[in-house]
Amino acid sequence: MNPEFFSFLQQFRKYWWDSQREEEFREVEADPFKLLIFTILSQNTSSENTWRAWTSLRSKFNVSTESLAGANPEKLAETIKSGGLPRVKARRIIEASRYLLNNGIKLVDLIDKGAKQELLKIPGVGHKTADVLLSSKHGQSEHFIVDTHMERVAKRLGLVDEKAGYDEIQKALVRFLDHPDDEIATLFWFFARHMCTARNPRCWECMLKKDCKFGSDKVSD
Numbered sequence: 001m002n003p004e005f006f007s008f009l010q011q012f013r014k015y016w017w018d019s020q021r022e023e024e025f026r027e028v029e030a031d032p033f034k035l036l037i038f039t040i041l042s043q044n045t046s047s048e049n050t051w052r053a054w055t056s057l058r059s060k061f062n063v064s065t066e067s068l069a070g071a072n073p074e075k076l077a078e079t080i081k082s083g084g085l086p087r088v089k090a091r092r093i094i095e096a097s098r099y100l101l102n103n104g105i106k107l108v109d110l111i112d113k114g115a116k117q118e119l120l121k122i123p124g125v126g127h128k129t130a131d132v133l134l135s136s137k138h139g140q141s142e143h144f145i146v147d148t149h150m151e152r153v154a155k156r157l158g159l160v161d162e163k164a165g166y167d168e169i170q171k172a173l174v175r176f177l178d179h180p181d182d183e184i185a186t187l188f189w190f191f192a193r194h195m196c197t198a199r200n201p202r203c204w205e206c207m208l209k210k211d212c213k214f215g216s217d218k219v220s221d
Helices: 003-015 019-029 032-042 047-060 065-069 073-079 086-102 107-113 127-138 148-156 166-176 182-194 213-220
Strands: none
Touching: 003 182, 019 032, 019 047, 032 047, 032 086, 032 107, 032 127, 047 073, 065 086, 073 086, 107 127, 127 166, 148 166, 148 182, 148 213
């Protein structure tokens, strides 16, 4: 990676989670099933809302395949409503839990083997969720996570066109960041979330604006 760009990304370290939140996430990440459920809760919502929903879920349910496969959909939706889309996410959680339980699937085995196509068969698991699971074991240099923030930056920089799909965006960003480790990938995500925002991006502060049509247009206005 360009040393200048590496230095530029360091300013986003201030957004890193505090030690308590980091410890809480490590606990989640250590259990593939908990990580799956946490990631489903994170779909289409903010980090803050994800943690609220997760904390509420843990207070009222045992986060296991057996418990959640048999959960009452209405009670589960009410429990996780702080994360948004509660009925949709409750259905996905129950269906994913039943799929794993009924098929005798151990997530840890799929993750160890890097079996992304098998993970994608699980209800509620798309490319991003599968890569979150896989990166917990293999790192983002192999399974770079693309969310709406990452997609926005890739398109603004012209790394891909507006119709690009997940795999194309992922490959373009991995090339751009020169196969980033987890630290760089996370700092770049903070950059996308806090500087290259969907509304009112801070283009005038961004060292990438000279290579970014969106940024150049904003600065010249």
